[in-house]
Amino acid sequence: MIAKPELVNKVKNYFGLNIYETKVWLALLSKGIASAGEIADMSGVPRSRTYDVLESLEKQGFAMQKIGKPVKYFAVKPTAVIDKLKKRVLDDMNERIDTLANIKGTQEYQELELLHSSQSELIKKQDLSTTIRGRTNVNGQISDVIISTKKDLLICATTNEIKRRIKLLEPLFKQVKDSGVKINMALNGTDADIKLLSDRLGVKAKKVDVKSSFYIADKNEVLFMLNENSENQEQMAVWFSSPFFVESLTSLFDLALKNNPKK
Template sequence: MSRESNAEELMLKLRNLGLTPYEAKAYLVLLRNKVMTSTQISKEAHIPQPRVYDVLKSLEDKGLVIVSEGRPKLYRVEEPRKALKKLADRIVEKVKEDYLSLVDVLEEMYASKAEEAREEIWKLNSPSRIYDKILDVISEAQVELLISAYDHMLDKLKPRLKKLSRKGVSICLITYGYSEPQKYVDEHRVKKTIGTVIVIADRSEMVFVTDWHDPLRVKTGEKAFLEGEPVRTVYNVAEGIAQIFIRTADSKEVSVGGWQAYLEDVEAEYVEVIS
């Protein structure tokens, strides 16, 4: 990494800690030069002289800079590890205070309108938000929970499901893949194929995931365009499997499945057969 790009990254991270652009510049200049006057800092950091005093006062208030008495005043940085740790702790504490002062008021405002929006359908795009919503719906179940999910999702879901089970909530679970029996639920079925992720709590709220996997190459998520000669097909109604195997120009045999395929090499969006 070049010195210039490294300086830009340091500036960005200092901004994230609440420093203004001028404060970040002054801090880095002072850090490199150990002890400086305000005039020296102003010139080297390219900060207007009338502004530099306010900038240095703010850095002093943040605990990052110490100033000597006398004329001219001299400035130096405090030991960064300790000073930045104290600054970060103050920021976290301030965020907590703001959260505590806001949450009750905002919850009251949200609750007053929540019932009006209850029947709406909302779309979530990122996997992290989908997971969060699934976990929220699971936690809200009071009587019964119906859930279908992929086996690799169980690590995140299992703690919530076990907690529901201990509360006496009836749980029906379907997993797609090869998971072991989940004995903490009332009913568990395993489907060795693909499926749709669905979560329904008390028949009142549902999460329906339309496309969990990335197309087209199942293992890498890369898009693919394949041409080749059909070799054979596999069709199993009981397990819900439909596959076609093709031999490509380089003599490789590739398995192709349909929407949300994960057992095959490729998830197909469109298949054209030319006689």
């Protein structure tokens, strides 16, 4: 019995297998114990490829070879496969973390720093801007903007924007506040939401009519959120590093805040 395409695609994505590996594993799971020829017939995988696929599955821990003649194979049960994959991912992640933790002490890293610093002064003299796409990248840029702040951090946002990033913002706020950064926050939303978020973040927010969301660090760089109200679209933001532009934006925002009757 050949597995349904929908099941094949989902299992393939869940377990990181290719199409042939997925079909063969599903065939083994449904058959129990089978020869390479039987698996080829059940899975629809060409017989000439079945042996290579079975060997690959065996190495990855999805299948095992039964001792004896003729050679037959059986599937490793899904729960055991998941446990093995979880351990493998954790081991790989820990190894990667160790590598990254030690990289700063290498000669290669020092060369990277020299390459960057040789152009940093030139970059500082230019106005820069870029578009950031994807939730992970946007969150990363928010972190960079907040952590890079030395004196004044200004945040204007909707309460929905802050709510969905609250787990990201809480430790960042604590970190920069402990280093002496002054945080000014203005929010658009209900009084209840504004109070709740102010209490969680430890920063008293002012209420504003502005429905845009942006983060300004030291009047030097700003990160604008785009399409923030659409849950079905890819998250996007625009980052500017332009002291003149950002300082002008900050001045206009301060003026709007002073003239806003809501408190």
